[in-house]
Amino acid sequence: MRIGFVGLGKMGANMVQRLIAGGHEVVVHDRSQDAMTAAAGQGAEAADSLHALVQRLPERKAVWIMIPAGPPVLETVEALLELLGPNDILIDGGNSNWRETGKTAKRVHDRGLHFIDCGTSGGIWGLKEGYCLMVGGDEEPCRYLEPVFKTLAPENGYLRAGSSGAGHFVKMVHNGIEYGMMQAYAEGFDIMNNSPFDIDLRAVSDVWQHGSVVRSWLLELAARALKEDPDLSQLEPWVEDSGEGRWAVQAAIDFDTPAPVITHSLFARFQSRQKDSFAMRLLAALRNQFGGHAVKNK
8 A cells, every 4th residue: 555654753763664564655754854864765755745745645545644742733634634635534643632633533524534543552662563553433444544554563453443533542541551550560669679688670570471460561671671770770760741641530530430540650750750849848747747757857
């Protein structure tokens, strides 16, 4: 299949490579000329503008957008709507908010085009291992793009989750679960690290991969990180969030669904960014006031 691809960041560039390796023809566009040159060197066809990209696609055009959520996606969709025609397909493979996706899909559908939201998981390892794809949109355009989905995904790694917005919604929940799993691993390894035993944390992360009920790819990545830096001394205890954890917590509130683990894991990330927490200082002061407990003064 011949497809357009907009966005050659860490994920997008690798996805283009995987598509090319799978026999697809890919026309790419990115704001970075260096990124387009690199993709062209790997077999893609570079287009200097969205107009040029669309002109090089077949009669029924499909354009995959792999750029940051929010205004960049909305602006790109609006620009492409002026260039594409009825029955063409737009795919947003990034982490857009599912509510915004519903609005975007309606705008696209009102113009006679198709819009597919594709939650994409796999990170920088997707080039080799494949990407888990969670797709939302009408059945016909999803079937039309199955050759692309099946090339990007490993075996059994592609699912049409439902109508427009379902793909990004499922990916949002996926990321919320990921937050909780990562927090549990972090806390467990912290307990072992603070214990009176001389525990080899990397060895634990390795042995847990064999028969343990907590084995996972995240645990494999923990083992890799501990191998590279056993005490993680090269890292600051600062954890960002991409936004999807916040949306998952908000969805839980909106749907009256208890999600304490996901919520706590999100708030733990906020706490990691407070180098000098007023809240923690107040806790110490309160313990001192009611119980005379020791405090550490600066």
